Amino acid sequence: MSRILLAAAFILSATVLAAADTKAYTLSIGGRDYQIDAGDSVEVDLPDGQKATVKLERNPFARYAGESFAFEHPAGTTVGRSEIDKTIDQHLLATALGTLIILQEYRTLDPTSLDQLMLQQLTQDGIRAGAKVSQQPATRTLSDGKQLKGLTASETSRTETIDYEIVSYGEEDRGVLVVTRIDQDNNAADGEILKRFWETLKIGF
Numbered sequence: 414m415s416r417i418l419l420a421a422a423f424i425l426s427a428t429v430l431a432a433a434d435t436k437a438y439t440l441s442i443g444g445r446d447y448q449i450d451a452g453d454s455v456e457v458d459l460p461d462g463q464k465a466t467v468k469l470e471r472n473p474f475a476r477y478a479g480e481s482f483a484f485e486h487p488a489g490t491t492v493g494r495s496e497i498d499k500t501i502d503q504h505l506l507a508t509a510l511g512t513l514i515i516l517q518e519y520r521t522l523d524p525t526s527l528d529q530l531m532l533q534q535l536t537q538d539g540i541r542a543g544a545k546v547s548q549q550p551a552t553r554t555l556s557d558g559k560q561l562k563g564l565t566a567s568e569t570s571r572t573e574t575i576d577y578e579i580v581s582y583g584e585e586d587r588g589v590l591v592v593t594r595i596d597q598d599n600n601a602a603d604g605e606i607l608k609r610f611w612e613t614l615k616i617g618f
Contacts, residue, residue: 438469474609479504479518482589485613486514487606512603514610515592523583524590528563531579531592536568544570553580553591555614561591573598582616589616 436448443460447467454468475488479502486492492506492514500521506514517524536546548566555561563580574597581590591614593607 440467440469442467476613477504477506479516479589481518481587481618482516482614482616484610484615486610490606506606508603508606510599510603511594511596512599512606513592513594514607515590515594517590517592519583519588519590521586522588523585524581524588525562525583527590528579528581531590532564532566532577535577535579535592535594536566539568539570539575542570544568551578551580553578553611555616556612557615559616561616584618587618 436453437450438448440447440449440455440457442457445458447455447457449455449467449469451469451471454466456464457467459465472488474485476483476485477492479494486506490506490508492504495503495505497503497517500519502518504516504518532546532548536544540546546566546568548564551563551565553561553563559582561580561582563578566577566579568575568577576595576597578593579590582588593610595603595607
C-alpha cells in the first residue's frame, strides 16, 4: 500500500501572467502589456483608441476541482496535483503554518477502509518521538447530505497537539479519501480555511 503515501506537488495557476517586474502581474489588452498589482488601477488604451481605467482585484476565494470533487479555498493559496500511480491522484493544499487538506481520488479502489492506514502514515514519526495519539469514529455530512465516514484523531506531544480528520466516500471500485491536519495553536489563523473547505466540498461520480 506504499502507493497511498503522501506526495507533495504544487501547481500554480492564474488567470493573468506573473510578471518579472516590480509589479506582480502583466495585464495584456489589445496587444499591449500593462504592469499591475492586485488592487491597483491602470489606464489602458483600447483598440478603438479610447482609454479606460482597469482595476485588478483578487477574489477572496477560488474554486478547485478534481475529477470527482470540488471545493473553495482562499485565493492566496494553491492546490497541487500529483499522480501517486495511474489509478490514484492526490490533491494537496498546504498553508505556511503547516495546515493540510489532502484529497486522494481512487479509480479502481474503494478507499473507505484506509483511514487507519492513513493515520498510521501521518503520525508514525510523532509516535516514534514520543507523541500519543487518540482517535474516535467520525462522520462528516456535506451540504448536499452526502456522508463521509472515518475518524478524527489528535496527536499530542510535549509542545503541540495536532488534529486530524480522515474520512472517505466510496462506491465499489472508486472513491475519494479526505484528510485534514491542523495544529491546535493555528486554529485562529487557519481554522476558517478548513471551515470553508467543508462548507463547499462537493463529491460526485
